[in-house]
Amino acid sequence: MLKKIRTEKLRVGMYVILPLSWLTHPFLKNRFCIASEKQIKQILDCGITEITVDLSKSTVFEDNESADRIEQEQAPTSIVPDELREAIYDKNLSLPEKANAVHRHSIKMIKRLMESPTAKNIGETKKGIYDVVDLILSDDAISYHLTRITSHDYYTYTHCVSVGVLAVSLSKELFKRSSAHDMHELGAGFFLHDLGKVFVDERILNKPGKLTDQEMKQIQRHPALGHRILSKTNQLTDECATVVLQHHERYDGKGYPKGLRGSEIHEYGRICSLADVYDALSSERPYRKKLKPFDALKLMKEEMLHHFQRELFEQFVLMLSKPWEDRDPEKSVK
Structure with a gap:
C-alpha cells in the first residue's frame, strides 16, 4: 500500500520512494528504508515537501501500527481494475x-x-x-x-x-x-x-x-x-x-x-x-x-x-x- 505524507513526518523504518532523479539526491537508490535520522535530514535538504511511503515494506508508521496489522487490514489491490x-x-x-x-x-x-x-x-x-x-x-x-x-x-x-x-x-x-x-x-x-x-x-x-x-x-x-x-x-x-x-x-x-x-x-x-x-x-x-x-x-x-x-x-x-x-x-x- 502506498501513502503520501508530509516529509517532516518521516520516521526511521519507513520505506520511501523519492520523487527525484538519481542525479539530484545523495542516495544510491530512489527507493529504500530509512535507516537513520541523518537520512531524513538529507531528504528534507533536497526540498521535498511530500513523499510516498510504501507501507507494505515499512516497519513503522505515523500511528505506530505494526506492519502485520497494516497487512491484515489492507486487501491487496489488483493493478488491473x-x-x-x-x-x-x-x-x-x-x-x-x-x-x-x-x-x-x-x-x-x-x-x-x-x-x-x-x-x-x-x-x-x-x-x-x-x-x-x-x-x-x-x-x-x-x-x-x-x-x-x-x-x-x-x-x-x-x-x-x-x-x-x-x-x-x-x-x-x-x-x-x-x-x-x-x-x-x-x-x-x-x-x-x-x-x-x-x-x-x-x-x-x-x-x-x-x-x-x-x-x-x-x-x-x-x-x-x-x-x-x-x-x-x-x-x-x-x-x-x-x-x-x-x-x-x-x-x-x-x-x-x-x-x-x-x-x-x-x-x-x-x-x-x-x-x-x-x-x-x-x-x-x-x-x-x-x-x-x-x-x-x-x-x-x-x-x-x-x-x-x-x-x-x-x-x-x-x-x-x-x-x-x-x-x-x-x-x-x-
Missing part, C-alpha cells in the same frame, strides 16, 4: 459509456503501475493493455469513440492512456489485419512509452514555466530510463524498446535522445511521436490551455509538420476527421 475488464465485456453499455469506462479505468491501471513499477505489476498491466488493444482492434465503433475522448489534465498516466489509444488506433488503420506486427506488444509500448517519467521529479513534470537546461536534460532521460525499467524487469520486447526509445525522435533529426532522422526512426516510433504531440496539444498543460482537436491538428500542420512523416500525419488526420457515418458499422463487433 476489475471494472476495466467488466467494461470491456459488458454488452449492455452504450458505445460512449463503454468508451468512457474503458478510458477511465485504463487510467487507473496505469496510475497504479506508476506508483509501483515492479516486474509483477508491469506484467499484469501488459495483460490489461492486451485486453484494451483487442477491443480496439475488434470493434471499430469503440475505437472511434475512444479516439474522440480528450483529457482535462496532463498527468503522465492520463497521457499514456490517451497516446496508447490513439497510437493503437492509427496502427490499426495502417497495418489492417497484417500478421507482421505483434499488436499486443506494440500496444504495450504505446501505453508504457512514458514509464521512465517515474524517475523524473514531479515538480519538473508539472512546472508551469519554461524549463531550465538542467531540467530539460532530466526530462530527456526518461526514454532511456523507461527502457531500463522494462529491461531490468524482463518485460522488454523489440516493440516496447523501439517505442519507448524513439517516441521523442523527430523526422527532421531534431528530437532526442539520439537525434535520429527520417527512415532512421522506426515506423512504430513515428506513430507514437504523432500521438504524443497531438495529445500534449489537446490536453490541459501547466503552462497553457488545451487546444480543440481541429486547432491542435492545424498547429501541427502549419508549425510542426517538419517533425513528422507527412504521409503518416495525413493518415492520422484522416483517422481523426472521418465521421462515424463514413465507417461501416457492420464491421463493428457488438
Whole structure:
C-alpha cells in the first residue's frame, strides 16, 4: 500500500520512494528504508515537501501500527481494475459509456503501475493493455469513440492512456489485419512509452514555466530510463524498446535522445511521436490551455509538420476527421 505524507513526518523504518532523479539526491537508490535520522535530514535538504511511503515494506508508521496489522487490514489491490475488464465485456453499455469506462479505468491501471513499477505489476498491466488493444482492434465503433475522448489534465498516466489509444488506433488503420506486427506488444509500448517519467521529479513534470537546461536534460532521460525499467524487469520486447526509445525522435533529426532522422526512426516510433504531440496539444498543460482537436491538428500542420512523416500525419488526420457515418458499422463487433 502506498501513502503520501508530509516529509517532516518521516520516521526511521519507513520505506520511501523519492520523487527525484538519481542525479539530484545523495542516495544510491530512489527507493529504500530509512535507516537513520541523518537520512531524513538529507531528504528534507533536497526540498521535498511530500513523499510516498510504501507501507507494505515499512516497519513503522505515523500511528505506530505494526506492519502485520497494516497487512491484515489492507486487501491487496489488483493493478488491473476489475471494472476495466467488466467494461470491456459488458454488452449492455452504450458505445460512449463503454468508451468512457474503458478510458477511465485504463487510467487507473496505469496510475497504479506508476506508483509501483515492479516486474509483477508491469506484467499484469501488459495483460490489461492486451485486453484494451483487442477491443480496439475488434470493434471499430469503440475505437472511434475512444479516439474522440480528450483529457482535462496532463498527468503522465492520463497521457499514456490517451497516446496508447490513439497510437493503437492509427496502427490499426495502417497495418489492417497484417500478421507482421505483434499488436499486443506494440500496444504495450504505446501505453508504457512514458514509464521512465517515474524517475523524473514531479515538480519538473508539472512546472508551469519554461524549463531550465538542467531540467530539460532530466526530462530527456526518461526514454532511456523507461527502457531500463522494462529491461531490468524482463518485460522488454523489440516493440516496447523501439517505442519507448524513439517516441521523442523527430523526422527532421531534431528530437532526442539520439537525434535520429527520417527512415532512421522506426515506423512504430513515428506513430507514437504523432500521438504524443497531438495529445500534449489537446490536453490541459501547466503552462497553457488545451487546444480543440481541429486547432491542435492545424498547429501541427502549419508549425510542426517538419517533425513528422507527412504521409503518416495525413493518415492520422484522416483517422481523426472521418465521421462515424463514413465507417461501416457492420464491421463493428457488438
